[in-house]
Each structure stands twice: as structure tokens, then as C-alpha cells.
Amino acid sequence: MNTQPLKKNISSYIIQTHEEEIKRIAMELHEGVGQSLYSLFTGMQLIEKAIEQPAMKSYAGDMNQLLEKTIQEIRLLAVELHPPTLTTLGLISAMKSYIKLYTSTYGIEVEVENLGVESQISDRDSITLFRVCQEALVNIARYADTMKASIIFKWKKSRLLIMIKDSGKGFEVETAMNKSSGLAAMSERMHLIGGKCTIFSKIDKGTSIEISLPLY
Amino acid sequence: MEFNVCNKSRKDQPFKQACEQVLEELNCDFVGLALQNSNGPDVSWHYAAGNRNDKYKRITVRYGKGIAGKVISTGRPMGIEDFPNNILGKALEYPIMLAENLSYAFAVPIQFKGVLKGVLLVGNRTKQPISESDQHTILDAAKRLEKELNSSI
Numbered sequence: 001m002n003t004q005p006l007k008k009n010i011s012s013y014i015i016q017t018h019e020e021e022i023k024r025i026a027m028e029l030h031e032g033v034g035q036s037l038y039s040l041f042t043g044m045q046l047i048e049k050a051i052e053q054p055a056m057k058s059y060a061g062d063m064n065q066l067l068e069k070t071i072q073e074i075r076l077l078a079v080e081l082h083p084p085t086l087t088t089l090g091l092i093s094a095m096k097s098y099i100k101l102y103t104s105t106y107g108i109e110v111e112v113e114n115l116g117v118e119s120q121i122s123d124r125d126s127i128t129l130f131r132v133c134q135e136a137l138v139n140i141a142r143y144a145d146t147m148k149a150s151i152i153f154k155w156k157k158s159r160l161l162i163m164i165k166d167s168g169k170g171f172e173v174e175t176a177m178n179k180s181s182g183l184a185a186m187s188e189r190m191h192l193i194g195g196k197c198t199i200f201s202k203i204d205k206g207t208s209i210e211i212s213l214p215l216y
Numbered sequence: 217m218e219f220n221v222c223n224k225s226r227k228d229q230p231f232k233q234a235c236e237q238v239l240e241e242l243n244c245d246f247v248g249l250a251l252q253n254s255n256g257p258d259v260s261w262h263y264a265a266g267n268r269n270d271k272y273k274r275i276t277v278r279y280g281k282g283i284a285g286k287v288i289s290t291g292r293p294m295g296i297e298d299f300p301n302n303i304l305g306k307a308l309e310y311p312i313m314l315a316e317n318l319s320y321a322f323a324v325p326i327q328f329k330g331v332l333k334g335v336l337l338v339g340n341r342t343k344q345p346i347s348e349s350d351q352h353t354i355l356d357a358a359k360r361l362e363k364e365l366n367s368s369i
Contacts, residue, residue, distance in 0.1 A: 069257055073280075076278065104274060105276070105277070106271070106311050106314065107269075107270075107272060107274040107311065108271065108274075109274070141308065141311070142314060147269050147270070147271060
């Protein structure tokens with residue numbers, strides 16, 4: 001009996017459920033906890049203004065600052081978990097926003113090029129593409145030892161091609177694929193949505209990752 | 217505009233020199249100074265000595281995140297040994313260690329007018345731990361930098 005389609009369905013179901021749960025937590029943090037904290041913050045600001053005793057006013061001010069910091073933390077955490085722009089503004093916008101954060105976190109400059117007109121893709125496909133690109137960039141920060149990388153999006157009539165390149169340390173693809181579950185997961189994720197992820201790398205010659213997805 | 221640039225580089229000089237002095241004194245591989253941004257809680261790396269690239273200039277960590285953010289939020293020194301092994305959390309949470317390819321690091325807080333505002337980090341790329349006496353030297357250097365900071369701003 002061929003169990004491959006069943007395995008593919010199960011993997012796809014697990015990944016999709018996982019993504020939906022992450023999205024739910026992100027929404028809950030942003031819309032629920034974040035909003036409640038914001039209400040508290042505005043209330044505290046009113047209380048601070050009304051207090052006349054200097055010591056208590058200063059204490060209320062400190063509490064307000066802490067609340068503001070916490071609200072910002074919650075917002076950033078929600079965005080880190082699931083990019084809200086992915087559904088509203090699309091893949092390119094979400095990737096540009098992620099790359100901005102990526103550069104300010106790891107100090108690696110990423111050149112983004114978008115060729116062609118961005119097509120509408122399903123939520124499931126766009127989150128998969130986003131996660132695969134994210135994994136590729138994170139691997140560059142972790143292992144490539146480079147200052148620059150590039151990402152090119154090519155929108156063709158029937159296919160989307162994404163190329164992520166760096167001129168870093170490079171690695172033996174076969175050995176790394178057997179060792180790193182991250183690299184294998186990138187290929188697996190793309191396979192589950194009918195796409196492909198191919199990794200080219202040579203020691204001291206950098207790495208190039210090609211992602212393709214048929215567009216219908 | 218030109219005046220501001222000259223003025224800024226003149227202001228930067230003592231901090232750069234302090235980093236280079238620590239680098240020489242301890243014979244270590246990397247020394248970095250991070251400061252909390254004036255317009256928010258985020259922490260950025262401003263000065264370095266022994267750096268392999270300029271990545272540090274673009275790295276900003278949130279208050280409580282990364283080595284710099286953690287040291288500022290707790291107000292206590294922090295040591296990392298044999299990175300990326302035996303660390304708390306993920307290696308990706310330590311961008312300066314990744315950017316400078318460090319294996320060992322020791323970071324101490326720096327106060328400005330009694331408030332924690334900066335971090336001095338000393339690191340090694342080789343398997344050379346930072347000894348207890350080196351840690352004292354780093355703490356002394358941090359005190360010197362505190363004086364510089366307080367007198368310059």
C-alpha cells in the first residue's frame with residue numbers, strides 16, 4: 001500500500017494547524033492583551049494628570065512608562081509570531097518589513113528586488129513562502145559569516161521564483177541536509193504546497209537558494 | 217553640519233580609545249560598547265575595537281534581549297562560555313556573538329547619572345575563557361567609561 005499521500009496530508013495538516021495556532025496567539029496578543037493594556041495605559045495617564053502629590057505623580061509616571069514598554073513588547077512579539085501585513089498587504093510587503101527587522105537585529109544588509117507584478121496567492125502558500133525565506137535568512141545570520149545578502153522575487157505568468165543569495169562561508173549541501181532539520185524542513189514545506197526548494201552551496205563560494213511555486 | 221560631524225567624532229574619541237585600551241590591556245579579540253538609545257529603550261552597539269566587520273553598527277537589540285539588552289535590564293554582569301553551546305535560549309538571540317564570531321564574552325553594565333545606560337562587552341573568538349582577573353579589569357574599565365560618559369554629556 002502506498003502511504004506517501006497519507007504522510008504528505010498528515011505533514012501538511014500538522015504544519016497548517018501549527019501556523020493557525022501561531023496566528024491565533026499573535027492575534028490574541030495584539031487584539032486582546034495589547035488592547036486591554038492600552039486601555040489601562042490611557043486610564044493611568046488620566047490618573048497621573050490628576051495626582052497632585054509629587055512622589056505619587058512620579059510613581060504613576062514610572063508605571064506608565066513600564067506599561068508603554070510592555071505594550072510595545074506585546075506588539076513586537078505578535079508581529080514576530082505572525083506578520084500581520086502578510087494577509088493585508090501581501091508577501092513582498094511582509095518580507096520587506098521582516099528584512100528591516102532582520103538587518104537591525106543581525107547587521108546584515110539584504111538587497112531586495114521585485115521583478116514583475118505580485119500575484120494574489122493563498123494564505124497557506126504565502127505563509128509557507130514567508131517561513132522558508134525567513135529560515136534561509138536566519139541560516140545566513142547563523143552560519144554564513146557575511147555582511148550582505150540578496151533576495152529576488154520573479155513573478156512570472158505561471159510561476160513565482162525566489163532566489164536568496166549570499167557570498168558567505170558556504171557548506172556541503174548533502175552533509176548539511178542530513179544534519180540540519182531546518183534545511184530539510186524548507187524543502188518539505190515547499191513540497192507540501194506543490195513547490196520546490198533547491199539549495200546550491202560550495203565552501204567559501206557562498207550559498208544560493210531557489211524557491212519556486214506554480215501560480216494558478 | 218561640518219561642525220557637528222567634527223564635534224561628534226571628537227566626542228567619540230574617548231570611547232573608541234577606551235575600547236582599544238581594554239583590547240590591548242586584556243589581549244582579547246573584541247571589545248564593544250553598547251548604549252541605550254536616547255529616544256527609546258532599545259540598545260545599539262556604538263563603538264568597537266578588534267571588530268572583523270561593521271555589522272555591530274547596525275545591530276540594535278530590544279531592552280531585555282540579546283546580551284546588551286539583558287545586562288541593561290538586569291543591571292548585572294553576564295558571561296557566555298563556549299558559544300553557541302550551553303546557552304540560555306537560541307544562538308540567534310545573541311547577534312553580537314554571531315556577528316563577531318565570538319566564543320567567549322563577558323559584559324558589564326555602565327551607569328549614566330545613576331541610571332543603567334550602557335554595556336561594555338569583551339569577547340574572544342578562540343577557546344580562551346575570560347579569567348576572573350580579566351573580569352575585574354573589565355569592571356574597572358567600565359568604571360572609567362562611566363566617568364567619561366558623565367563628564368562628556
